[in-house]
Each structure stands twice: as C-alpha cells, then as structure tokens.
Amino acid sequence: MAFDYEQYLRPGKLPHIWCPGCGHGIVMKGLLRAIDTCGLEKNNTAIVSGIGCASRLPGYVDFNTLHTAHGRAAAFATGIKMAKPEMDVLVVGGDGDGVAIGGNHFIHACRRNIDMTYVLLNNYIYGMTGGQFSPCTPTWAKASTTPYGNPDPIFDVPKLAIGAGATFVARTTAFHATQIDKLIAAGLRHKGMAVIEVLDDCPTAYGRRNKFRSVVDMMKRLKEIAVPVKAAAHMTPEQLEGKVLTGILHQEERPEYCEQYQQVIARAQGA
Amino acid sequence: MAKKVALLQGNEACAYGALYAGCSFFGGYPITPSTEVAEVMSKELPKTGGKFIQMEDEIAAMASILGASLTGAKALTASSGPGISLKQELIGYACIAEIPCVIVNVMRGGPSTGMPTGPSQSDVMQAKWGTHGDHPAIALAPASCQEIFSETVRAFNLAEIYRMPVQVLLDEINGHMRERIEFPEPGDLEVVDRQQATVSPADYKPFDDSQGDIPPLASFGSEYRYHVTGLNKAADGFPTSKPELVDAEQRRQLRKIEANRAAIEKNEEYLIDDAEVIVVAYGTISRSARYAVDVLRKEGIKAGLFRPITLWPFPEQRMAELAGQAKAIVVPEMNLGQLILEVERVTRRVCPIEGIGRVDGEPITPAQIVAKVKEVL
Ligand SMILES: Cc1ncc(C[n+]2csc(CCOP(=O)(O)OP(=O)(O)O)c2C)c(N)n1
Ligand code: SF4
Numbered sequence: 155m156a157f158d159y160e161q162y163l164r165p166g167k168l169p170h171i172w173c174p175g176c177g178h179g180i181v182m183k184g185l186l187r188a189i190d191t192c193g194l195e196k197n198n199t200a201i202v203s204g205i206g207c208a209s210r211l212p213g214y215v216d217f218n219t220l221h222t223a224h225g226r227a228a229a230f231a232t233g234i235k236m237a238k239p240e241m242d243v244l245v246v247g248g249d250g251d252g253v254a255i256g257g258n259h260f261i262h263a264c265r266r267n268i269d270m271t272y273v274l275l276n277n278y279i280y281g282m283t284g285g286q287f288s289p290c291t292p293t294w295a296k297a298s299t300t301p302y303g304n305p306d307p308i309f310d311v312p313k314l315a316i317g318a319g320a321t322f323v324a325r326t327t328a329f330h331a332t333q334i335d336k337l338i339a340a341g342l343r344h345k346g347m348a349v350i351e352v353l354d355d356c357p358t359a360y361g362r363r364n365k366f367r368s369v370v371d372m373m374k375r376l377k378e379i380a381v382p383v384k385a386a387a388h389m390t391p392e393q394l395e396g397k398v399l400t401g402i403l404h405q406e407e408r409p410e411y412c413e414q415y416q417q418v419i420a421r422a423q424g425a
Numbered sequence: 426m427a428k429k430v431a432l433l434q435g436n437e438a439c440a441y442g443a444l445y446a447g448c449s450f451f452g453g454y455p456i457t458p459s460t461e462v463a464e465v466m467s468k469e470l471p472k473t474g475g476k477f478i479q480m481e482d483e484i485a486a487m488a489s490i491l492g493a494s495l496t497g498a499k500a501l502t503a504s505s506g507p508g509i510s511l512k513q514e515l516i517g518y519a520c521i522a523e524i525p526c527v528i529v530n531v532m533r534g535g536p537s538t539g540m541p542t543g544p545s546q547s548d549v550m551q552a553k554w555g556t557h558g559d560h561p562a563i564a565l566a567p568a569s570c571q572e573i574f575s576e577t578v579r580a581f582n583l584a585e586i587y588r589m590p591v592q593v594l595l596d597e598i599n600g601h602m603r604e605r606i607e608f609p610e611p612g613d614l615e616v617v618d619r620q621q622a623t624v625s626p627a628d629y630k631p632f633d634d635s636q637g638d639i640p641p642l643a644s645f646g647s648e649y650r651y652h653v654t655g656l657n658k659a660a661d662g663f664p665t666s667k668p669e670l671v672d673a674e675q676r677r678q679l680r681k682i683e684a685n686r687a688a689i690e691k692n693e694e695y696l697i698d699d700a701e702v703i704v705v706a707y708g709t710i711s712r713s714a715r716y717a718v719d720v721l722r723k724e725g726i727k728a729g730l731f732r733p734i735t736l737w738p739f740p741e742q743r744m745a746e747l748a749g750q751a752k753a754i755v756v757p758e759m760n761l762g763q764l765i766l767e768v769e770r771v772t773r774r775v776c777p778i779e780g781i782g783r784v785d786g787e788p789i790t791p792a793q794i795v796a797k798v799k800e801v802l
C-alpha cells in the first residue's frame with residue numbers, strides 16, 4: 155500500500171517553496187516515513203530548523219515545529235530537549251545553516267550527546283540566497299561568490315560529527331530514497347545525538363553553474379559517488395577517490411546528556 | 426514569624442528572585458560581571474528539578490531559553506556587554522515569535538570588551554534598540570539588592586503577561602554589592618503564570634488576536650501543536666507577506682506596550698512635590714542621587730529625585746508633568762548621555778536639562794550631583 159503522507163502534512167500549506175527538481179522534498183518524504191516507522195506521536199515531537207530552503211521543511215509537517223534563526227536550530231532544540239526530555243526532538247536544515255553559521259552549535263550538540271536526531275540536507279550550496287558557496291561546496295566548484303572557482307576546502311559532515319562526539323552518524327543521498335527513512339529511523343531509535351547527512355541537489359543555485367544539464371544528471375552523480383561502507387572496506391584508496399561513504403558510519407553508546415543531568419538533579423537533591 | 430534574611434550580592438538576589446518567580450530553566454555563558462547569576466542558578470535549579478545549561482556561546486544560551494520557554498518553562502539568561510550584543514539576534518526572535526523570557530544584563534563598560542570589571546549604564550539604548558526592526562521593549566533597572574530580587578520577579582511576570590523578552594539592567598556595582606535582603610514568603614510578591622490556551626487544539630492559533638493583543642501561548646508537548654517562525658506571520662503562526670497582515674502584526678506588537686503603560690511603568694519619587702530641581706536617576710546612580718538630594722535639601726535647595734524603575738517603556742507622561750514644575754532637570758548616568766535623550770524628548774525641553782556622564786569606571790558621586798545642581802540653578 156502506498157504510504158499516506160497526507161496524514162503528516164499540514165492541510166493548506168502546500169505548495170512548498172522548493173524548485174522543481176530540488177532534493178529537499180525527497181528528504182522530507184523519507185523523514186515522514188521514518189517518523190511513521192518509529193511511531194512518533196505528533197504532539198510529542200518537535201521539529202526544529204534554522205533558515206534556508208531546507209529549513210522550510212517544518213512548516214509543511216504537522217508536529218510542534220520551530221523555524222528559528224539561521225544556524226541556531228540545534229541550540230533551540232537543546233533547550234526544548236533539556237526542558238522536556240520526554241519529547242522527541244529533530245533538527246533539519248541545510249549545509250550552510252548547520253556547519254557554517256551553526257557550526258558551533260552543531261559540534262556542541264554532538265559533544266553533549268543530547269538525544270536528538272539531526273537531519274542535515276547537504277546540497278553543497280547556499281540555495282536560498284541564490285548560490286553562494288558553503289563549507290560543503292567542493293573545491294573549485296562554481297558559486298555566485300566564487301566566480302573563479304572555490305578555493306576553500308570542504309567540511310566532511312560525518313567526520314565533523316564523529317570528531318565532535320555524535321554517537322550515531324550516517325550518510326545517504328537523495329538518490330537512495332529508501333535508505334533515507336531507514337537511516338533516519340535508526341537515528342531516531344538511537345539514544346543520543348544522531349546525525350544523518352543526506353546529500354541532495356540544488357539544480358537552481360548549484361546545478362546550473364556547475365554544468366549539470368539536468369536534475370537527472372545531478373541524481374546520476376549522487377548515485378555514482380555513493381559507496382556503502384561495507385563495500386568500501388574492500389576497495390583501494392584509488393577506487394575510493396571522489397566517492398563518499400554511505401550507510402551507518404559510526405555508532406557507539408555513551409551517556410546521554412539529559413540523563414547525565416538527571417544525575418545532577420539527584421546529586422543536588424542529596425540522593 | 427521572622428522573615429529569612431541574608432547578606433546577598435545583587436547578582437545572587439537576582440537569581441533568588443528568578444527562583445521565587447518559578448524560573449525552571451537557565452541557559453548561560455559566563456561573563457564578568459554577571460557570572461554569579463549563573464553560579465547560583467547552577468546550584469539551586471537542580472534542587473527544584475529545574476535545568477541549568479551552560480551553552481557554547483551567548484547566542485546559544487539565548488536560543489536554549491527560547492526553546493525551553495516554548496515547552497512552558499519560565500526561562501532566564503544572564504550576561505553582560507559583549508554577551509548581550511551576541512544575544513540581540515534572538516532577542517529579536519523572542520519579540521517577533523512572542524516568547525516570554527528574562528534577560529539579565531549586568532552592565533559593564535564598552536563597547537566591545539571595554540571594561541569587564543568596570544560599572545556602566547551604557548546599554549540603556551541597546552535595551553530598547555539593540556535588535557533590528559521595530560519591536561516592543563521592557564527593561565527594568567532596580568537599585569538595591571532587595572529591589573533586584575523583587576524586580577526580577579516582576580520581570581518574569583511582565584514577560585509572561587506580555588509574551589515577550591524582558592530585560593533586567595543591573596550594573597557592576599549593584600550586581601556585586603552586598604546588602605541585607607529579606608526573603609519574601611511565597612505569596613508576598615505577585616507571581617504571574619502563563620496564560621493557558623482554552624480553545625480546542627484544532628482551533629488554536631498562536632497569534633490569534635481576536636480576543637486581545639496578547640494571545641495565549643500553548644506549550645510544545647501539550648495537546649496543542651503549532652508552528653513558530655521568525656518571519657512575519659499570520660494569526661496561525663505561518664509566514665505571510667500580505668501587507669495588511671504584516672502591518673497589523675507589527676502594530677499589535679508595539680501596542681502590547683503602549684496600551685499597557687500604566688501596568689508596566691514603575692517609578693519612585695523622592696521629595697518631588699515642591700522640587701525645583703529634579704534629578705532623574707536610575708539603578709545604582711539613583712543611590713548617589715538620593716544622597717545628593719538630602720544634602721541639597723539641608724542647604725535649603727529644593728531638590729527631588731525621580732527614579733524610573735521601568736526604563737522601557739520610559740515613563741513619558743509623568744516625566745513631562747514633572748518637567749512642568751521644575752526649574753531644571755539633572756540626569757546623572759554612567760554613560761555619555763542615553764536616558765537624557767528620552768528626558769529631553771518627552772519634556773520638550775521646557776526647562777534646562779543637564780546631564781552628568783561618567784565612563785571612567787567610577788560611579789557618579791553625590792558631590793558631583795550636588796555641584797551640578799548648584800550650577801544649573
Ligand atoms: C544571520 C543570517 N545571515 C544570513 C542569512 C541569509 N541566509 C538565508 S538562508 C542562507 C543559506 C542557506 O543555505 P543552506 O543552509 O545550505 O540551505 P539551503 O537553502 O541550501 O537549503 C543564508 C546565508 C540569514 N537569514 N541570517
Ligand atoms: S534554490 Fe536550490 S535548494 Fe532552494 S528550493 Fe531551489 S533547488 Fe531547492
């Protein structure tokens with residue numbers, strides 16, 4: 155039976171603002187399937203975002219939704235989760251939002267290992283503002299502010315998250331649509347900070363400038379660069395050149411932040 | 426029964442005031458001279474089951490209290506100078522999304538790192554205009570430790586009643602000064618809790634102004650579900666750019682203050698009835714001013730003190746009335762002329778108005794005020 159997305163979409167809030175061919179809608183559908191799989195309750199779920207095309211997602215879905223300021227989603231979400239740990243808290247947002255302006259909040263949420271699920275929609279660009287380079291824009295790619303090509307190196311989001319202490323880190327792409335919900339669901343079930351990077355595409359602000367003739371070309375690229383972690387184990391560094399690893403990249407158990415704070419409360423109360 | 430008394434710093438009194446008001450969440454980042462507020466909250470909040478979190482910076486601290494407030498918690502942050510500058514972005518968010526919270530600013534010298542341990546009152550205009558865009562502002566400036574306690578309680582009340590951020594302006598002197606305070610018993614001071622939504626969840630709109638300018642704010646995690654954004658929004662909380670809706674929304678925000686000035690404003694008047702020279706002073710410097718007024722009176726000079734406790738909204742009407750009776754007004758403040766601009770504006774300069782500005786990290790002394798009063802007369 156076809157999945158019933160309508161049950162989670164807010165009536166009257168569509169059409170969305172996303173361009174035809176934008177990958178963000180694919181991620182939204184995956185997110186809703188994951189939420190459904192995990193049986194999250196609407197009233198008990200908060201979805202928090204920053205600013206950007208990706209960050210418009212919460213407006214369309216029927217939960218407690220908080221569209222904050224650029225980059226600040228993880229910090230708002232931390233306040234919600236700390237104040238009401240029984241709520242399921244998700245963050246969604248773009249690459250610029252999450253690891254440029256929001257980078258500090260992102261790494262510290264990872265470090266605390268607070269129980270939330272962060273879905274980072276990496277389209278390699280600042281889509282909403284018309285295509286300036288982000289910390290995820292590939293070196294020498296074109297952006298509106300890198301007319302001669304981008305001299306900057308990139309952030310590898312999963313590595314950043316792992317290094318900062320996130321205890322569940324995964325990556326997939328908008329091409330691998332069915333993997334999106336599986337990984338987000340695994341992240342939701344994980345106790346602690348879960349980061350799921352979904353590589354997607356921005357035909358409008360990135361594709362055109364970077365010689366992708368069509369959205370299909372962009373999707374093909376996502377398909378080609380993705381290598382499941384298990385397969386990568388049998389590949390040489392040369393074979394892995396230009397590829398990205400997908401699947402669950404890291405998972406560990408470590409005390410979760412709100413539970414740690416419960417111990418603070420117990421100590422303060424003399425237990 | 427005798428009240429519990431203690432010798433407390435202003436910053437500590439502020440924290441205990443917050444707890445009295447029912448604050449259950451503190452998000453902060455350390456900065457002199459505000460840190461004691463955080464230290465007391467880190468110790469006391471978990472005892473009550475509340476939450477203290479030290480965030481990665483002041484922007485995050487501000488974000489965390491807004492997130493917490495949306496779940497229904499009364500939430501506090503405290504900072505100073507550079508930290509308050511960082512908070513401005515999300516103070517604006519709190520204004521537009523109408524999220525109650527209290528921000529304590531223990532003012533220090535500036536701009537930038539300025540004088541971390543030097544007192545100042547130079548954030549008066551920032552408290553009103555610090556974040557971009559038109560927005561309402563409430564800022565309170567208590568003078569004594571006892572008043573820091575009670576005004577912090579009032580700050581929480583005002584934040585909840587008007588659904589907006591409220592700032593408490595202390596300074597390095599009254600933040601660190603120790604005074605005896607009497608702890609009010611529960612019930613001695615009014616504590617206002619957030620107005621709850623009463624409509625059915627299906628009918629709930631977070632910015633529905635059909636019943637008044639301050640719609641009730643439901644909590645995340647209750648049976649009400651809604652959307653919050655920093656974009657201009659319609660009654661249902663979703664973004665809009667319809668000119669008439671944006672206009673109505675912006676005006677309503679300011680009306681929350683304008684229509685309720687009488688309930689928000691609070692002043693103290695000392696020997697004002699027959700005063701020919703009125704000293705307008707607030708916070709720590711009002712203490713020097715009061716002393717100066719006594720000295721002047723002993724010398725036969727009819728001086729009086731007008732002390733706004735609510736700086737924003739500025740008590741326009743009362744200030745204008747007083748100017749009508751005065752031969753001169755003197756405004757001492759630890760900055761180079763901030764509140765004096767309001768005094769000049771609202772009195773239309775019907776009498777001479779002289780400021781005393783001091784920014785060397787030392788308080789304005791009674792002698793300075795006495796000398797200035799004699800000079801203007
Ligand atoms: C403080 C602040 N700085 C800059 C902006 C402008 N801005 C809006 S969205 C955006 C970039 C969004 O990029 P990303 O997070 O990657 O999301 P995308 O639009 O690509 O989905 C920027 C720079 C802003 N809204 N706020
Ligand atoms: S600009 Fe790019 S990211 Fe934004 S909606 Fe269009 S395609 Fe998507």
Ligand SMILES: [Mg+2]
Pocket residue numbers: 206248249250275276277278279280281288
């Ligand atoms: Mg992007």
